Amino acid sequence: MQLDHVFGALSDATRRAIVMRLCDGEASVGELAKPFEMALPSLMKHIRILESSGLVASEKTGRVRMCSLRTEALATVEVWLAAQREIWEQRLDRLEMYVEKLKKEKKSNARKRKSK
Amino acid sequence: MQLDHVFGALSDATRRAIVMRLCDGEASVGELAKPFEMALPSLMKHIRILESSGLVASEKTGRVRMCSLRTEALATVEVWLAAQREIWEQRLDRLEMYVEKLKKEKKSNARKRKSK
DNA sequence: TGATTGGTTAGCCATAAAGCTAACTATAGT
DNA sequence: ACTATAGTTAGCTTTATGGCTAACCAATCA
Numbered sequence: 457m458q459l460d461h462v463f464g465a466l467s468d469a470t471r472r473a474i475v476m477r478l479c480d481g482e483a484s485v486g487e488l489a490k491p492f493e494m495a496l497p498s499l500m501k502h503i504r505i506l507e508s509s510g511l512v513a514s515e516k517t518g519r520v521r522m523c524s525l526r527t528e529a530l531a532t533v534e535v536w537l538a539a540q541r542e543i544w545e546q547r548l549d550r551l552e553m554y555v556e557k558l559k560k561e562k563k564s565n566a567r568k569r570k571s572k
Numbered sequence: 573m574q575l576d577h578v579f580g581a582l583s584d585a586t587r588r589a590i591v592m593r594l595c596d597g598e599a600s601v602g603e604l605a606k607p608f609e610m611a612l613p614s615l616m617k618h619i620r621i622l623e624s625s626g627l628v629a630s631e632k633t634g635r636v637r638m639c640s641l642r643t644e645a646l647a648t649v650e651v652w653l654a655a656q657r658e659i660w661e662q663r664l665d666r667l668e669m670y671v672e673k674l675k676k677e678k679k680s681n682a683r684k685r686k687s688k
Numbered sequence: 689t690g691a692t693t694g695g696t697t698a699g700c701c702a703t704a705a706a707g708c709t710a711a712c713t714a715t716a717g718t
Numbered sequence: 719a720c721t722a723t724a725g726t727t728a729g730c731t732t733t734a735t736g737g738c739t740a741a742c743c744a745a746t747c748a
Binding site: 468470520 | 705706707708709713714715716
């Protein structure tokens, strides 16, 4: 399961809505389709995309296919984002130090200028 | 800034690489382009997409455009994911309770069967 | 001022995405 | 057996995406 596909899957409002719906418990394709003004085949495509991204699993029993969330994929994305933010925050810390340094230099410049 | 666009922006490996590079500090368009075997205009498109998603900001001074990260967007996505996961975990808790219930029922059925 | 550098615009192409309808399969209910 | 239900397949359209080249500004630098 790749980041590309998970992010791609979540970049569509319909699919995010499906994910949100599935957070609330399993659902059949038909149940998932109800809230949307969309032909079934179109919705099925979304479900397939969600499946191939690893976000959703489904199993057919009889004539109904039940879909459920696989949260490992969600977790993967969270991990990636958190990692980026961490690096960023470290960088902000360094920036802060740099700004402090600049302030000090400014002060010393001011002193120099005064004393000139 | 909408979730659609942020997820969409992050669904491309090139753009994620740019974001990762920018975690490490500001960079000009040229600097960003170097690691990629890609014509400049193509890379510029990615930068624009990142900008319109709110993930990146840029400012042109002289003839060079500096790009930087705007982490609010990253945070937005993290919040969304965390919210989904929370709902999901609550659901798992409920599921666990349900499974416990099933177990008990099974036991009582077993007892019934034995006593039959 | 003339050449170089750094970015931008315009326009093209191939492929993928998101939707549709119509026709089909397979299970369940009567 | 017949009909209704639940998905599925196939095939079409429109629009978006990701890439390219070529030509074009606009700042520096020599």
